[in-house]
Amino acid sequence: MSYREKIERYKKHQLTEEETKEVEAEIEKTEAISDYLADRLMDDLEEEFFSKDSGEQTDAKEKMEQNTASAKEFEAYVKKSIHRSFRRMGMAVGGVVLAVVLFIQFGMSPLMSSLYYNPAKTEILETRSGDITYQTSYSQIEVDFHVYAELSLPCKVCDNVQALSNGYGNYQILISPVISFGTKRGTTTAGQIRKGKLELYNPDYLQGGPANYFVGYGLNRDRDFVSQMKENVIEEDGELTIYNRWFYGTLEDGKAAIDELEDDHTMYQAYVSFDRPKTFTEVNEIMDSLKEQDVWPSLVWVAVYGSEDGGEVVGYACDAPQALAPVAWNEKYPELTLYEKDGYDDADYEKAEQKLQDESVMTQHLVSMLRYMGDQHKFINMMEEYTSSIFDKSIADYIEENGISSYGFVCIATKADMLKMLEMDDIIGIVPESWN
Structure with missing residues (x-):
């Protein structure tokens, strides 16, 4: 860049801070040189003046005074222009700094927050x-x-x-x-x-429960699970080889594990397995049968097939309707919430409880939850290390097409409750976890 170009950019405030300082230093140096040259000029003029006759001296003196006055006026004008430019530049820089500070304080935080998942919305x-x-x-x-x-x-x-x-x-x-x-x-x-x-x-x-906490994991859905469990245990030379994927391997080992629990009122998170896949109606009948035997499992969660092999653990809560989302969201996701009003209402709660017994409603509820989750891309990206593919579109499509078919449920129960459950023909295995 030529010095002339730099001066033009200086006047337009287009230089960097370092370049501006360099130009201002050059201006100061030029002013000092100009003062020095002016002093020398005055000396030369005086010397020439006294070497002439009186008439010429008078004319020269008048011209010198006129030139000096013009020079002072020009010098004052230049200094005033430079000071005005500096003031303008200072105001502009101050305005930019103020704008940056205000943006950082009031603009950047909302902008940054909008780029990422906002849980506080x-x-x-x-x-x-x-x-x-x-x-x-x-x-x-x-x-x-x-x-x-x-x-x-x-x-x-x-x-x-x-x-x-x-x-x-x-x-x-x-x-x-x-x-x-x-x-x-x-x-x-x-x-x-x-x-x-x-x-x-x-x-x-x-972390949800492992898939092999349920007996039916990896077994043929078209046959009862008990016979398949027995077929997958082979005895050779007095040694057992177990091919079952279930947590305990054999039903006998699972029963023994529950027998060994302490006879107190400790609550467990029990993974309860059916003897074969159950329909929605059959699951509700099992729940009613448990109550008749004075077994009252809490926070019951029904595990549902989301594919032919049942490889994904996905399900729904069936013992208390949850107010998951605003009722208006049901327009896009039907039965996402089982309620018809925002805020608690006794009559509305009773209607929501009745929906828990309606297969078509609960199927739609499950499908809508899956589709809603599938649309929450920022949330899913945030949760990817905790979940696999349970929100894959194919799972919602499969349940929507095939309805609800269950291989077990999870609940909060005592040892006594679990022993009563194992006496039922529909239940063949339970894996208890310490609940806290």
Whole structure:
């Protein structure tokens, strides 16, 4: 860049800070040289002046005074222009700095947050009952987690989820239980979401039960599971070779494991297996039969086939209707919530309970939950290390086409409850986990 070009850019405030300082230094140097040359000129003029006659001296003096006055006027004009340019540049730089500070404080945080999953986004709905107005709030993380939990986290559908924004796409979250059983409380866990990445301080919290906790995993759905279990145990030379994938290998080992539990009131998370795939109606009949035997499993979650091989553990809660999302969302996802009103209403709750017994409604409920999850791309990306492909579109399509077929259920129960369950012909195996 030539010096003339640099001067032009300086006048237009297009130089960098370092280049601006260089030009200003050159201007200062030029002013000093000009002052020096002016002084020398004055000396030369005086010397010439005194070497002439008086008439010529007078004319020369008048011209010199005129030239000096013009030079001073020009010098004052230049200095004033430079100072004005500097003031303008200072105001412009100050304005830019102020704009940057304001953008960082008030603009960047919302912009950054919009790029990532925002769990704190909240929808507040008002409902009226007589003269009283109620407000119901649905946060993004609460809706997403409730749907996610009902689909893939047995016995955790009643947990409360809160999110606190720290700005710039960062949040703190707290997942706390609202229901406890016996002498143990459900585990509270906390964590943070940093620009769409979830970090739980208790990561095991979001781990669902392994597929082989259910007897039917890997078995032929067209035949009863008991005969297949026996066929997969071979005795040779007094040694047993077990080909079953079930957690305990044999039904006898599973029964013995429950017998060895302490005879107290400890609550377990029990993975209960059917002797064969059951229809929706058959599952409800089994639940009614358990109550007749004074067995009252809590937080019952029904495992459902999401494909021909049943490789994915997916299901729905069947003993208490959950207010998963705003009722208006049912327009896009029918029966996503089983309620017809936002906010609690006794009559509406009873209707929702009745829907739990309606196969067509529950099939649609399950399909809508899967489709809703499939549309929550930011949430799924955040949860990818905790889940596999349970929200794949093919699972919703399969259930929509084939209906609900179950290979077992999960519940909270005592040892005594589990022993009574094993006496039923429909139930052939249970895997208990410590519940907390």
